[in-house]
Structure formats: structure tokens, C-alpha cells
Amino acid sequence: MLAKLLGVLVDNRWWRGLVSRLTLLYAVVSLLLSAGIAYSTLTIARDRLGSNFEETAIRQLEENAAEVRLGLQGLPEANDPETAGEILNSIDSKLTHTDASDSLLVLEGIGARLTNRSEAEIPAELSAKLNTVDAAGMYYSFGNEPRFIAGVRMTNSNPDGGADYYEIHSLVELEGTLEDLRQILIGAAIVSSVLGAAIGYYAAKRSLAPIRRISTASKDIADGNFQTRLDMQSDPDLAILSSSFNGMVDELKAKIERDQRFTSDVSHELRSPLMTLRASVDLLERKESELPETLQQAIQLIGQDVHRFEQLVEDLLEISRMDAGAVQLQVSNINLLEFLSQVVKQSPTPDIEVVALDSSETVIIAADKRRLAQVFSNLISNAAKYGGGAQRITYRQISSTVQITVEDEGPGVPPKERQQIFERFSRGAADAGNRQSGTGVGLGLSLVKEHLNLHGGNVWVTDRYDSKPGARFVVELPVGDIDELEGELAV
Amino acid sequence: MRGLALTTILTIEDDERIRRLVTLALKEEGWDVDEAATGEQALELFADQGKTHDVVLIDIMLPGIDGFAVCRSIRKASDVPIIMVTARADTHDVVAGLEAGADDYLTKPFAGKELSARIRAMLRRARSPEASSLDRISVGELEISPDEGIVLKEGEELHLTKTEFKLLVELSSQPGKIFSREVLLERVWGYDYFGDGRLVDVHIRRLRTKVEQDSANPRYVVTCRGLGYKLVP
Numbered sequence: 001m002l003a004k005l006l007g008v009l010v011d012n013r014w015w016r017g018l019v020s021r022l023t024l025l026y027a028v029v030s031l032l033l034s035a036g037i038a039y040s041t042l043t044i045a046r047d048r049l050g051s052n053f054e055e056t057a058i059r060q061l062e063e064n065a066a067e068v069r070l071g072l073q074g075l076p077e078a079n080d081p082e083t084a085g086e087i088l089n090s091i092d093s094k095l096t097h098t099d100a101s102d103s104l105l106v107l108e109g110i111g112a113r114l115t116n117r118s119e120a121e122i123p124a125e126l127s128a129k130l131n132t133v134d135a136a137g138m139y140y141s142f143g144n145e146p147r148f149i150a151g152v153r154m155t156n157s158n159p160d161g162g163a164d165y166y167e168i169h170s171l172v173e174l175e176g177t178l179e180d181l182r183q184i185l186i187g188a189a190i191v192s193s194v195l196g197a198a199i200g201y202y203a204a205k206r207s208l209a210p211i212r213r214i215s216t217a218s219k220d221i222a223d224g225n226f227q228t229r230l231d232m233q234s235d236p237d238l239a240i241l242s243s244s245f246n247g248m249v250d251e252l253k254a255k256i257e258r259d260q261r262f263t264s265d266v267s268h269e270l271r272s273p274l275m276t277l278r279a280s281v282d283l284l285e286r287k288e289s290e291l292p293e294t295l296q297q298a299i300q301l302i303g304q305d306v307h308r309f310e311q312l313v314e315d316l317l318e319i320s321r322m323d324a325g326a327v328q329l330q331v332s333n334i335n336l337l338e339f340l341s342q343v344v345k346q347s348p349t350p351d352i353e354v355v356a357l358d359s360s361e362t363v364i365i366a367a368d369k370r371r372l373a374q375v376f377s378n379l380i381s382n383a384a385k386y387g388g389g390a391q392r393i394t395y396r397q398i399s400s401t402v403q404i405t406v407e408d409e410g411p412g413v414p415p416k417e418r419q420q421i422f423e424r425f426s427r428g429a430a431d432a433g434n435r436q437s438g439t440g441v442g443l444g445l446s447l448v449k450e451h452l453n454l455h456g457g458n459v460w461v462t463d464r465y466d467s468k469p470g471a472r473f474v475v476e477l478p479v480g481d482i483d484e485l486e487g488e489l490a491v
Numbered sequence: 492m493r494g495l496a497l498t499t500i501l502t503i504e505d506d507e508r509i510r511r512l513v514t515l516a517l518k519e520e521g522w523d524v525d526e527a528a529t530g531e532q533a534l535e536l537f538a539d540q541g542k543t544h545d546v547v548l549i550d551i552m553l554p555g556i557d558g559f560a561v562c563r564s565i566r567k568a569s570d571v572p573i574i575m576v577t578a579r580a581d582t583h584d585v586v587a588g589l590e591a592g593a594d595d596y597l598t599k600p601f602a603g604k605e606l607s608a609r610i611r612a613m614l615r616r617a618r619s620p621e622a623s624s625l626d627r628i629s630v631g632e633l634e635i636s637p638d639e640g641i642v643l644k645e646g647e648e649l650h651l652t653k654t655e656f657k658l659l660v661e662l663s664s665q666p667g668k669i670f671s672r673e674v675l676l677e678r679v680w681g682y683d684y685f686g687d688g689r690l691v692d693v694h695i696r697r698l699r700t701k702v703e704q705d706s707a708n709p710r711y712v713v714t715c716r717g718l719g720y721k722l723v724p
Contacts (some may be wrong), residue, residue, distance in 0.1 A: 268578075272506060275600035279512040282603040283519060310600065330580075332672075332688050335715055342684040370580065373685055481717055 018211075026200020031193035038185035045181055048370060055148055058098065058137065061167050064308060065135075065152040067094045068165045072154065088113050104166040115392065122166060126151055130164060139171070146171040210238050214245065226253040237364060243274045263320040277306050302433040315443040319424070322450050329368040329454060333481040336363040336402060340393055343376045349389055352380070357396040365402065368483040371451050375459075376406070378444040378471050383408040387471055398481060401457075404475040412471045413461045421461065422449040452477070498614065501544040503533040503561060504552050504576070511647055513548065516603035517610070530556035541570045546605075549593070550576045551584055555606055559591040568591030570652040572613040576601075580687070581650050589693035594654040595680060596687075612681035617653045628663045630711060633702060635663050644702060654679065655698045658691075659722075662712065665716040666724035669715045695720055 069273045071091035075084060076229040088105075092114050095103055104113040104122070121123065121142055130153040131138040136152035151166040210232055232242040281303045288296050340354045356363070376393075383390035387408025395404040413421060420426050425442040452459050457477035464470045498670075500522050504510040514524045525540065527533035530553050537544065547565055547609040551558035562573055575588035575596040585596055595609055596702070628635040637660050642649045651659065657679045662670060676686035679694075699706035713723050 271578075272509060272599050276508045276512050278600060279516055279603045283515060286519065330687070330689070338684070346683070346685070369685060370687075 018208055019201065022204035023197050023201040027193050027197035029198025031189060034189035034192040038182075038189050041185055042182055043385050046178055049178065053148070053169075053174060054137070056098075057101070057148060057167065057169055060098070060101070061137075061150045061152065061165075063134070063490075064095045064103060064167065065154075065165050067091060068163075069154055072163060098169070100171075101167050101169045104168060106164040106166070109179070110487070117168060120148065121168060122151070124168075127164065146175050148204070149438070177433055201454060210235070211243075214241075217245070221249055221252070226256070260320055260324050263316060264324070267313050267317040267320065270309075273318075274306065277302075278310065281306050312443070315447055316406075319443065319448060319450070322454070327454060329365050329371065331368055331396045331482060334365050334367055334369060334372070336365055336395060336404070339369070340376065340395070340404070341374070343373050344393065345379055346373075346382070347380045349380065349384060352390050353392045355392055359395075363395065363397055363402050363479060364481045365477050365479055367455050367477065368451075372455070375448045375451050375475065377405075378448050379406045382444060382473075383410070383471070386410050387412075391470070401476050402479050402480055406473045406475075407464055407470060409468065409470045412463060413468055418461050421445050422459065448475075493563060497523045497690060498545045499525060499540070499543065500546045500610065501525045501527065501537060501540075503527045503530065503553065503558070504548070504550045505529065505720040506550075509550075512603070513606065516606060519603070520610075522606050522610075527702070528553060530558070530561040537565060537568075542571065543560055544571055545617065546610050547571055547573045548576060548610075549573060551588060552578065559587055562588065562591040562593055565711045566652075570650070572617055572653060574609055574613065585687070586689055586693060589690065590697075592652070594652065594694075595690065608681075615681070616657050628660075628666075630663060630666060630722060633711060635660060642702070649701050651698070651701060654686070654694055655701070656696055658698055658703070659712075662720065662722035666722045669718050684687040691720070 017162065069096065070089055071087060074087050091105075092103070095104065095114075102117055103114050104119075106118050106119055106122070107113055122136065123140050125140075126136060126138055126149060129138075130151055135150070135152045137148065139148050140145070141147060148169040148171055149166055150169075153162060153164050155162040196365055213230060213232070217228045217230055229246050229249065230242040232238040284291075284299050285303055288299060291299070318327070337354065337356060344350055344352045344354055380390050385407055387410025389408060391407045391409055393401055393404065393406050422445050424446040426446070449459050452475060455477060457475060459473060459475050461471050461473050464472045496520075500517055502513050502524060503526050504513060504526075505584070509527050511526065514526055514595075517524045523528060525536055525544065527536050530603070533547075533549075534556075537547070544686055549558045549561055549565075553561070558575060562575065565573060572595075573593045574593075575585075575593040576599060577588060577596055578599050581692045581701065584679060588596055594613065595596045597606060597609060607620070612619050626636065626638055632645045634646075636642075639654060642651055642656065642659065658675065661675060661678050672688040672691045673684055675691045676682040680686060695712055696706070699709050702711055703709045713721055715721055719723070
């Protein structure tokens, strides 16, 4: 149980937080302090009360013993028990007592007198002690009652021998007082450590408030909200931190904007010349048959590269739009089967079959048709490039999502590359020996992922179901339609 | 004066090289081309030539008056088919261009083949008389004559553009039947499955402002949520 609790504490590491640690520290310190004070208070009180009590008890014993000794002088002459009884009664009336003490006179050969207490209540240790000293006292407990007993031995004060005079004090009340005090002090210690913890928590919170604000601001900025600034100029201790933090954000913002603008500007600038190139190549291609063989080949090469170039520029523009958060999805309701069939029909491999797995109902998704088409044509061309062509495309609705898979019979994607291939400009090892013209530029799959993320979906690659060699790309998208006509016109 | 048979296209584009290549590509198709570098020049040319252009191609980003204004001016004077050229497909530009009266749009960079295909689709729409089995379709107060290209509302002729007219005729070919956007895109614009549904939406909206009493609560051209549009008989 305890091990489990400790495990939880270690696992959660809540105590590693600055606030928790400070709170704990304050609580421990105030607990130690108050416990120390309580302990010494209690010790001192016990000592004082104890020695006070002993002094009083001994004085009383001495006075009473003197009376007893005096009274006992007449005892040897009293031969009859009646007279002896009177003597004892007169002694008793002369004794002074506190409420918590009783006298006990033990006469050798006669027994206990003056009291309702019995000889058995006298610890043997004390009577033994009186053999060596005249007077002694000790603490002991009788039954459960804490007691103090003091005794005096009077020799030859009895016809039959000596007499011992004892006084028994009950310490119940004294101990009760000390117990009350102890409880009060423990209570005070608990209260003060709770207060200490509260003060520690409050102080830690107060002094950590700026750090909290900085971390909130940093998180904001990391999330791309560059409007966030710190406002702590009023506190001279934090003004420098605040202004350098804000300066850093300004610079970061400017840098990111510069980078984004650069990509976007460059791509835009590349577009116009590309358009001229494209159109010129189109014209040349149309007149290809009129040109000599070598020129025809040259034109084909240019044509392919212009196409690649266009694709790259478009991808870069799309990526810079994504970075700038400027992508506006044109969402409409799409019948998945119809959509996938159309994508396949327009791809270079229109024979790929599209299969709905155990789904008799029409699957409708709300998505940007043009961008989603790009996602699947990228996956199809990826399969063509690296996997010997897509085998088939299947989809299956799983509660509120639909999983669409594109399978190929290529070498597959090794597990350690399965994350990496979706990063920008990354190429798997498969590319090493596959750099013929027309291959992608490493943006295709990253765009696939980012487009799907914009749609609230995801993509990953695994092994094939049938464990044959090959890759299986799985696209997951939320199912559901939107109130599209209204949404569309609200643009 | 031009020969009557020759198709003339007015292209408005400030980038000289793009203008030249557009001209080159269009001339390859056997069409005549009028070039304008600014909106002002284009409007002048359009008026001078007696508004005889068969198709107008307008780049939105123009110095001086922008493409939207040029489009509105031309649309006010004529129902000539207009194609807008925009830099991006996913911005408000497309909808704004269609609202300004454009019939279709192209995004840069476009291939010559794509441009000619769009223009050919436009020309087909503008020229071919509707081969409808019915000479006349009556829907409420509307009377549509596909052959003559006339729509009467309470006996008065409505001024519809060629695209709006074609859209109305398609819908009226089977009154009450729901036409999906894909079908309308294919039949009116000649697009495949991946055409932009906003073309249909904006044209439907414009059509409503002409045929409906209250275009916010259409009586004839009705939206079927999630499915498409239909003409209510």
C-alpha cells in the first residue's frame, strides 16, 4: 500500500513543482519549529510542576510526621485498644492533607492505621529503602493510577517495634493537566504547520506568478500567436526580463514573417516565368512532329522538367500558405466512393480498384475536394514511384472516422522511416537508387500529412494486411456532412 | 472590320510576356486576339470594336482599375462570356470575380491547353441553340424558350447571361428533379468531377436575383440541402 502510494508520488512528480516544494518546505519548517517549542514547553512544565509538587509533598510529610511522632509518644502507655484508638484518632485529626493525598501509618506488629488504604499499596522497594535511610519518596503506579509516595521510619515509637508513616499522592490530576497541555501543544503544532504550508503556498504562488505568466506567454508564442507580450514594466525586478522577452518575440516574429514571405515571394516570382515556359513548351509539343528527332527529345525533357518545376513551386506555395495559416479549405460534402473512383480515373493508373470494406452505406465526408484529390493522387503516384504501383484502394468506416488505405507491392517502408517520410524534403532509402527524372521532390507526403491534418485527419504507413511485402498507407478522416450550401455562400 | 466567322478574344493582362504567350496560344487555335495591358485600354477597345468580342479574359490584378471593375463594366454593357484569371483558387477573389459577372475562372499558372479548353466550352455555350425537345417550358410566371434563348417573366423578357440561361434551361429540362452541382458543372461548364462548386452556387444566386420575386426566399430555383438544386414547377 505504502509502496504503491510512494510509486504514485514518484511517478506523478507533483512534488517536483516549485510551488509544491516551497509549500512542503514551509510546512516542514513550521512543523519542526512548533514541535520543538511544544516539546520544550512540555518538558519545562513537567519539571516545574513535578518539583513544585515534590516540595509541597515533602513539606507536608515532614509536618505530619512530626505530629505522628508526637502523638505516638503516648502509645506505649496505652494498654487497651480503646485508648490506642483514641490516640490514633487524635493524631489523625492533627494531620493536614491535600485532596489528592492520604496518610498511612504502618505499626510494626499491629498493621496499617489512620487510613482505608492497605499495606499492599506500598511498593516493596520503598519499604526496603527505609531500612537504610530515614525518609524516601518515589513515583510508581498502582493499578493504572500514577502515584507519588513518601515515607518516614520512626524507630522505637511502638511497643512492638518501629512505625512507618507514608503519604500516598494520586497524580491523576497532575498528569491530566500535563496531558491537556500536551494536546494543546500538538494541536498548535499542527495548526502552525498548516498555516506554514498555506503561507508557503501563497508566497510561492505570488513569487512564481511572473514565471507563470512567462510560461503562458511562451506557450502562446510557440502556438504561433505572436501578438502575445509580457507586461511587467511596473515591477523593477522584472522589467528587464519583460523587455528582453518582448524584444525576443518581436525578432522571432519578424524572422518568421521574413522566412514565410521569402518562400511565398520566391514561389510567386517563379510562377510567371514558369507559365511562359509551360505555354511555350505546349506550343512546341504541338508542333513536335515537324521537328527533327533530337529536338523532339529535348522538348520532351524540357516538358517533363517544367512539369516537375511547376509541381514544386505549387507545393512550396501551398506550404508557405500553411505556415502562414492562410489556407482556406473549400469544404463540401463528398461521396467517398464516387470521389475515390474519380481520383483513380484521372490518375495515370485508372485500373486501380476502389473497394468498400464491410460498409454497405454511403460514406460522406466534408472536405476540400481539390486538396483531398491532391492527397490521394500524391499517394497513388508515390505508390507508382516506390511501390510498383498501387494495388487497390479500400476504405472502411470505423465509428465516426473512415480509414482509407492505399496498398502497393513494393519493398515497403522500414519501421524507422515510417515517421520520417512524412517530413518535408525527406526521402526514404528507397530513393537512393531511384532518382530518375520525374521523381518527386520530397514534399508530396509532407503535404499529404499537412492537408489531412487541416481536415482533422491523419496518415500513417504500416505493413500490408496480408503480410506480403509492400506498404499500406492509411488515411484517416472524420465522417460527416456539413450544411454545405449555406456554408459555401457565407464565404 | 473583321470577318464575321472569325472568333475574337479580348485578353486583358498587364504582364507583357503572359499576354504574348496567351495571344500565341489562342492564335494557334485559329482565334483572333485583341490585347489590352490595362483596364482602361480594354474598356476602350471593347467599346471601339462594337462589343463584338466572343470571349473576354480578365486578369484580376491590374494596375489602375482592377479586374473586378472591368468585369462589372463589361457585364453591364454586354452578356459576353467572361473568364477571370486569379492567382489563387481558395481566396475570396474567385467568388468576388464571379459576383462581378464572370462566367468562369482560371488560376495562374494555367496551361495553354486548359485556356483553350475553357474558351471552347464558353463558345459552345454562347453559340449553340438549345437542342431541347420542348420549344417552350412554362414554370409559374416564367416562360423559357430554349431555341430562341429567351426567358419571359410575366410576359417581360429577362436579361440573362448565356451561362445563367444555360443553367436555367438545364434545371427546367426536368422540373422537380434535383441536379447535383457536379452534374450542373459538367452540363453547363463542361467541367469534370473536380470542378469548383462555387461556380454553380454563385450563378444560382445571380439567377435568383433575376427570376425570383424575393431571392432570399426562392420560389423557383430551390436549394436541396446537401444534394443540389432543382426548379420547382
